[in-house]
Amino acid sequence: MIKAENIIKRYGKINAVDHFSIQVNKGEMVGLFGPNGSGKTTTLQVLQALISKNKGEIEIFGKPMTSLSYETKRKIGYVPEEICLFGDLSVYENIDYFCSLYIKDKKKREELVEEVIKDMGIFDFWKFYPYQLNQGLLRKVNMACGIAHKPEILFLDEPMEGVDIQSSRALIDRIIRFHQDGMTIIYATHNAEEVEALSGRIYMMDKGKCLVSGTEKELKEMIGIQEKISIEAYHISEQVLEELRRLPHVCDINYHGNQLTLKSQNRKHNLLNILNFLQENEVSMGSVYSERPTLNDVFLEITGKEYERREGI
Numbered sequence: 485m486i487k488a489e490n491i492i493k494r495y496g497k498i499n500a501v502d503h504f505s506i507q508v509n510k511g512e513m514v515g516l517f518g519p520n521g522s523g524k525t526t527t528l529q530v531l532q533a534l535i536s537k538n539k540g541e542i543e544i545f546g547k548p549m550t551s552l553s554y555e556t557k558r559k560i561g562y563v564p565e566e567i568c569l570f571g572d573l574s575v576y577e578n579i580d581y582f583c584s585l586y587i588k589d590k591k592k593r594e595e596l597v598e599e600v601i602k603d604m605g606i607f608d609f610w611k612f613y614p615y616q617l618n619q620g621l622l623r624k625v626n627m628a629c630g631i632a633h634k635p636e637i638l639f640l641d642e643p644m645e646g647v648d649i650q651s652s653r654a655l656i657d658r659i660i661r662f663h664q665d666g667m668t669i670i671y672a673t674h675n676a677e678e679v680e681a682l683s684g685r686i687y688m689m690d691k692g693k694c695l696v697s698g699t700e701k702e703l704k705e706m707i708g709i710q711e712k713i714s715i716e717a718y719h720i721s722e723q724v725l726e727e728l729r730r731l732p733h734v735c736d737i738n739y740h741g742n743q744l745t746l747k748s749q750n751r752k753h754n755l756l757n758i759l760n761f762l763q764e765n766e767v768s769m770g771s772v773y774s775e776r777p778t779l780n781d782v783f784l785e786i787t788g789k790e791y792e793r794r795e796g797i
Contacts, residue, residue, distance in 0.1 A: 513671075557664075562630055636667065703782045713755055715746075717742060
């Protein structure tokens with residue numbers, strides 16, 4: 485359904501998208517994951533021919549994608565990170581306006597607008613104006629504007645940005661439902677928890693490049709870390725730390741400010757073995773926490789740098 489090969493988009497000397505390739509099949513959910521400035525937004529816009537590319541080939545529905553591909557664009561929905569609503573139009577009027585860009589039949593449009601207002605849970609606010617809505621409701625209206633015409637392909641850019649946990653969960657549930665109904669979805673986010681909730685195939689990006697791609701499970705398996713253990717531990721000698729490093733399946737150790745952090749490979753009773761070792765060496769301990777690696781950990785291991793949010797493109 486979507487195929488792009490070796491896409492390059494430059495801004496001056498900066499490669500915002502650097503030899504990026506992607507293939508998305510019909511009905512698939514695909515995520516672009518990486519810090520701000522990694523090229524996710526630019527990639528989404530280039531794929532839709534909203535901005536021009538410098539090099540590369542893009543096909544959607546088996547046809548070359550250009551700025552003049554109007555028939556193809558009618559089958560696409562786009563929800564940008566920015567709240568793109570008209571302040572002097574009500575919720576209903578905003579959704580109707582954006583839907584009218586795709587659907588000219590007024591009666592059909594009325595049906596679609598009413599349906600999406602109910603589906604997005606904003607029926608009680610259809611007469612409200614944007615300034616009267618909180619961030620969670622604005623996000624729902626923003627999404628309603630992008631999906632009212634029932635696109636076959638949906639592009640989402642940071643769809644949960646700035647909303648609370650409850651609103652984020654509601655938006656995630658609706659995106660999953662759209663996917664279950666057969667919609668092809670490509671989303672971009674810097675938030676690992678959102679990626680893990682939405683799942684699908686993931687393209688991990690940095691500096692315009694795709695570092696790796698795969699499912700959440702496949703990406704986590706790449707780095708060979710199965711468990712992260714954090715222990716509040718006091719006065720550990722260098723000798724004990726060195727012996728800890730030599731324990732079977734321990735990959736990495738960091739000890740700073742009475743906080744001991746260990747990364748280990750897959751093995752039963754990792755935590756129990758480490759706690760027993762520390763007790764045998766008379767190390768005083770406080771809180772203990774164990775967790776599986778996140779996509780942030782994958783990014784860190786692959787790039788060798790801390791995952792961070794950066795301003796950019």
